[in-house]
Amino acid sequence: MMNKITDNVFWVGKNDDRKVPFHRLILERGTTYNSYLLTTEKPTVIDTVDIAFxxxxxxxLSEHIDLNTIEYIVINHVEPDHAGALPALAARAKNAKIVATQIGSELLKDMFKLHNREFVIVHDGDKLDIGGKTLQFFETPYLHTEETMVTYSIEDKALFPCDIFSTHIANTELFNDLAQGEYIEDFKVYYQLIMAPHRPYVRDMLKKISNLEIEIIAPSHGYILRENVNDFIRMYDEMSSLGDSASSKKVTIVFSTMTGNTSKIAGKLAEGLKEVGIEPYVxxxxxxxxxxxxDRIKIxxxxxxxxxxKYGDMVGNVEELLQALKDVDASGKFAAAFGSFGWSGEGITHIENYLNDSGFTVVTQKYLILNRGIDSPAFPLRIKFSNEAGLNIAQEAGKIFGEQVLTH
Incomplete structure (x- = not known):
């Protein structure tokens, strides 16, 4: 089915009205996979549908356009519910170039064996003339994976943000002003489940689109937003803002070091915490x-x-502190281990064991993957000496830890 969005822009997606398994959840109201066809002089597809369809x-799609005339296929996000139909489309749209971020292109090549296809790599602010319309691209990493971007059609004043501003509701009405039932709460729940774990990146995205004139938001799931569009942007702004809550949150950083490397890591963790609005005590x-x-840890x-x-163990009186923490009420408190090493690095494993035994919610890579959708190896933070790359990771880890504290 082809439904007109605006001049030469059509919805060519799939309405999935099943109870859809998704990220270990069941979407009771189903969902849509929204794909868009721009029938310009250089016909362009923006995102596809789930691999199952x-x-x-x-x-x-072939009923509405000669697939060999498609000039570009824009992939904002590589998850299978958006890029899943790309191999099937690319196999028949043999002349199409694939538009993606650098990371996105690498993932698509490896996932779908597209190494021999031509890619157009885009970066923040890049524009692409598709013959009668101009697309502009903005990188929006971690919304909700690293390669994600959004696409803006300048002439249409339309934003194609993939997962951002989406709602999981199967519908045939297409537009939010035609919705037959309540959907605002579903919109907010989608944000909380998918976007909230990446709050700083939501803030970055909002800054990038703040100067765009947006009359239509055409996401990859649920309703296309053409009524009260600014209200939905405002909701994202409000939901991603912490107000005064950040200033009331406290994180204590405690360390022992032999040559100063762990001290440098602690400093970078503190910088990361400050970036998200938490004042650390070191x-x-x-x-x-x-x-x-x-006393500081208790509050x-x-x-x-x-x-x-050193010799496979912690240094200084870290163990004395960890033993004393068994008498501290750790309920509701987050904790994580960090440290530097030269030829080994077992110290952090001992710290983690103590923290688990004391009842803290220990932030590890497993925790971040399962609870927050973050797959970067932030914790336990184990850095060889204190090279620049490692210290940059430490600062990012501070931000990630701070977000866990702020959003719980």
Missing amino acids: AKEYVDR FNLKNSNLDEVL SDGVLIGSST
Whole structure:
């Protein structure tokens, strides 16, 4: 089915009215996979549909356009519910060039064996003339994976943001002003489940689109927003804003170091926490009073404990602190381990064991993947000496830890 969105822009997606399994959830109201065809001088497709409907999608699309005339296929996000039909489409749209971010192109090549296809790599602000319309691209990493971007049609004043501004509701009305039932709460729930774990990147995205004149938001799931469009942007702004809540959150960083490398890591973690609005309290156990440190941890929402590694063990009096933490009420408190190493690095594993035994919610890579959709190896943070790349990772890890504290 082809439905007109605006001049030469058509919806060519799939309405999935099943109870859809999705990210270990069941979408009780189903969903849509929204794909868009721009019938310009250089015909362009923006995103495809779920891999399960690839053949149906391509067959239906071929009823409306000679697939060999398609000039560009824009892929904003590589997940199978958006890019899943790309191999089937590319196989029949043999002349089409694939438009994606650098990371997106690499993923698509490997996922779908498209190494021999021509790609157009785009970066923030890049424009593409598709003959009668101009597309502009903005990178929006981690919304909700690293390669994601959004596409803006300048002449149409239409934003194609893939997962951003989406809603999981199967519908045939297409537009939000024609909705037959309540959908605002579903819109907010979608944000909380998919976007909220990446709040800083939502803020970055909002800044990037703030100067665009947007009259239509055409996402990849649910309703196309053409009524009260600014209200939906405002909702994202409000839901991603912390107001005064950040200033009330506290994180304590405690460490012991041999040569100063772990101290540098602690400093970068503190910088990352500050970036998300948390003021950290930093203690070097070599010259800190243990009771004072414990008192600070008791009133904190999170604690980061670090140690260098010597002979496969922690250094200084880190273990003394960890033993004392067994008497601290750790309910609702986040914790993580960090440290530097030279030839080994077992110190952080001992810290983690103590933190788990004491009842903290320990932030690890497993925790971040399962609970927040973050697959970067942030914690436990184990950095060899204190090279620049490692310190950059530490700063990002501070932001990630801070977000866990802020959003719980």
